[in-house]
Amino acid sequence: MIIITTPMCEKILKFCQIDDYKVNKNPDLEEGELNILMSEKKSERMSLVLKLNTFNQIKESIEKVGKYSDNPKFLEDIDEKIANIFSNYKIANKWTDDNEKEEFKKFNSKIKVKVYSKFLEDIIKDMGFKIAINNDDTDFIVYPDYLDVDKIAKSEENKENQKNKLIEIPSHSNVSKDPIERTEYRYSLIEEKIQNSY
Structure with a gap:
């Protein structure tokens, strides 16, 4: 599957161990099958729309995008994986505990x-x-x-x-x-x- 993401969502793909994608502010301008974009963006192609304003929304977005991970076992122990991702940041832990x-x-x-x-x-x-x-x-x-x-x-x-x-x-x-x-x-x-x- 050819995935196109906007720059503001790219890090979610990296968290999900997705390596094969293209980045474009206007994903419809790229040839692809699935756009991953923020909720305020519009697209004519099949899209995963993400909200990334709160830590909980980020967690939900990782779970949503994780279905497309290049690692077939990515969704196994997903809560633990997400906790590990948040642990690399300064204050995220206190808002996810x-x-x-x-x-x-x-x-x-x-x-x-x-x-x-x-x-x-x-x-x-x-x-x-x-x-x-x-x-x-x-x-x-x-x-x-x-x-x-x-x-x-x-x-x-x-x-x-x-x-x-x-x-x-x-x-x-x-x-x-x-x-x-x-x-x-x-x-x-x-x-x-x-x-x-x-």
Whole structure:
């Protein structure tokens, strides 16, 4: 099978021990049989669509793509293999350990966060924060770097010191192509800003 992947998904194929593939930002431009791409991309070819915003989504993506591994035994002991992959990273382990994650989520559940993006909403929910419904109820505002910070601050002007509550998170074009590094960086930015405020 000829697999075409976008650059942001390539590392998942490497995790899955897939060596034979092509990389193209626009996979439909390459001759192939299966595209592997992010959920916001569109394709006319048979595709595996991945979400890579949270550690759990990365785990699910490895399981999904692992069916195409060049190693026929790749899916055997898959949980152990995924744990080994995460163990090579700095903070991924604490967010993939169920007990540690529950502790973080318990603390975070008291904090209300307004979110300005679908991919960031996945992260905020996974970290256990409460999604704020209206402006009066917001402890922090998380937004992607492609939005205008001044417009966001103005739209939230009914709260004092709004700038201190804004957390800018880099979008796909300004982060590592390694999904675990990317997720670690985003989680760290949110954690650091919130912890420094308490």
